[in-house]
Amino acid sequence: MLVSELPLPPASVDDVTCCLGKLSGFTHVKIEPVGRWYESYCSRRHHKQTLSSGSTASSSSEEEIQDLSEEEEDINMILTLDPKDWKNQDHYAVLGLSKLRYKATEEQIKRAYKKKVLKHHPDKRRAAGIQVKEGEDYFTCITRAYEILGSLQKRRSYDSVDPLFDDYIPAALGSESKANFFEVFGPVFERNSRWSVKQPVIQLGDDDTSFENVNRFYAFWYDFESWREYSYLDEEEKEKGENREERRWIEKQNKAARLKRKKEEVARIRQLVDNAYACDGRISRYKLEEKEKKLAEKKAKQDAVRQKVEEEERKKQEQLEVERLQKEKEEQEMKAQAAVAKREKEAQKKVLKKERKQFRTAMKDLDYLADEDKDRVQNMQDVDRLAELLSISRLQSLNEIIQTQDKEKAREAFCSEVKEMQEAVEIEKKKSLELAQKQTTSGTGSDKSKAKESWSDAEIQTLIKAVNLFPAGTNDRWETIANFLKLHVSGSNRTAKEVLSKAKDLQKNDMALKEEANKKAFEKFTRETKGSAVVEVGDVSERYESAAETLLYDVGSNPAPWSADEQKLLEQALRTYPASESDRWDKVAQCLPARSKKDCMKRYKEIVEMVRSKKLAQAATAAQKKK
Secondary structure, rough: OOOOOOOOOOOOOOOOOOOOOOOOOOOOOOOOOHHHHHHHHHHHHHHHHHHHHHHHHHHHHHHHHHHHHHHOOOHHHHOOOOOOHHOOOOOHHHHHHOOOOHOOHHHHHHHHHHHHHHHOOOHHHOOOOOOOOOOOOOOHHHHHHHHHHOHHHHHHHHHHOOOOOOOOOOOOOHHHHHOOOHHHHHHHHHHHHHHHHOOOOOOOOOOOOOOOHHHHHHHHHOOOEEEEOOOHOOOOOOOOOOHHHHHHHHHHHHHHHHHHHHHHHHHHHHHHHHHHHOHHHHHHHHHHHHHHHHHHHHHHHHHHHHHHHHHHHHHHHHHHHHHHHHHHHHHHHHHHHHHHHHHHHHHHHHHHHHHHHHHHHHHHHHHHHHHOHHHHHHHHHHHHHHHHHHHHHHHHHHHHHHOOOHHHHHHHHHHHHHHHHHHHHHHHHHHHHHHHHHHHHOOOOOHHHHHHOOOOOHHHHHHHHHHHOOOOOOOHHHHHHHHHHHHHHHOOOEEEEEEEEHHHHHOHHHHHHHHHHHHHHHHHHHHHHHOOOOOOOOOOOOOOOOHHHHHHHHHHOOOOOOHHHHHHHHHHHHHHHHOOOOOOOHHHHOOOOOOOOOEEEEEEEHHHHHHHHHHHHHHHHHHHHHO
């Protein structure tokens, strides 16, 4: 018996208080603390709630528990179940758990299955007088549903293809997706969170979420790892195979189908994240803020650098002004000294030029101190060399002797100078050869033995020609020159390294070696033309102006090397007079006063041969590189 203390009603002036009876004594009753009302009382006391608020919460909790525990059964749906099509049925709906679905616990699934068994088992229905068809009873579908949902692996396989799951992805370009971003994409991400292997799943958040959390959200979803698999949709069961080969084939087909669906699922999640990233206004806002922050920092740095540069520039200008004044003073002094040195140098050049001209004229007047054409040609070459090599004082001394018109003294002085010049050339040549031998002995292994092998005259002459033919910048230049030597000198087997080394020696000892090569080339030419050409020796003409014209008149050809100016004249003449001209080579020869028709034709053939050889050498080098 519950007794509650209620306040007494207020008494008026006329009311009279009296005793009507006595209450009985209190009785002690032992009450067992059980039941939902006691649970509600404990909950209120724990949460410090009043009776009214606790009753409201307990009633809502009770309704929720009742909704979760009560099974939902559609009799028409149960009766229409086809045992043959059990795989396409909604197993949660069959057990009455369509509202809970993947949230249902194992205990709830067991309890729902037991209730279905108690109600729909064939024996129960037979006892109630309901006819049961053997082999086609719908109770098989209930059993199948529990087999799927009662096994953790099979249930996960079925949940992966839940027919009620919405795979919809909001569009990225829709106006609603951007205007109501959180309302549109929030539920979609929450719905797809159930597939994540990693728990808990980072959710979308709201407009006030920090940039770090937004980055973490997109990083999580871009690396989203789903446990969703599609073995439930296998078209054929592996166990139905009659033999091992057939079962393997079935398993292979099933794996291929699963992999295809898995890729589609990965692409779907990736598309969802991409669309959300494109519509997320926080990303553009964060990027703009980051850009403005970087621009502000950059501007501050630029201002600091600019101030520093301006200060340094000011100091630098002051220093430059001081240096400029000092430099102008030094330049004026140097200009004065240079002017004096220039006048002296010009005076020396004039004197040297005068002495050279006087030397050449005097030797020409003395008929080059020779009686035979062969000696005359040699003396002409020596005159040119002495004019270029002798100093002013020695030229003056030699001119004084020659101007005495005493041929014997002049010949003696001339021969003495030539001999000294030749001795100096020989000494320089020996030094160059000794230096080359020292350099070649510094090599190792097979390179040493090859470097010690002497070069023949033909190899040196061909090397000089090839170096001029293949200038610097040619692809694989030294390999090409080595191939050129192999093609034109029989028995030559020089490597690119040996060719490069020899070319360097020639460059260092340029004058001595080149003169020797030119001398041997001229001797070879005279030997070749001596037997074929008959030279008539007559009186020396007084109309020639150079040694080249003298040779041209006497021999009919000029063996001297072609100069760059002569080469340009030849090329211009060949372009002016095409091959269709009947007397082409006569006209070409007229353009070159120091060359005959024979020289022009020979030079043209040499150029053609050099071009052909150059192409062959380059082709051989390319073939070696391919190997």
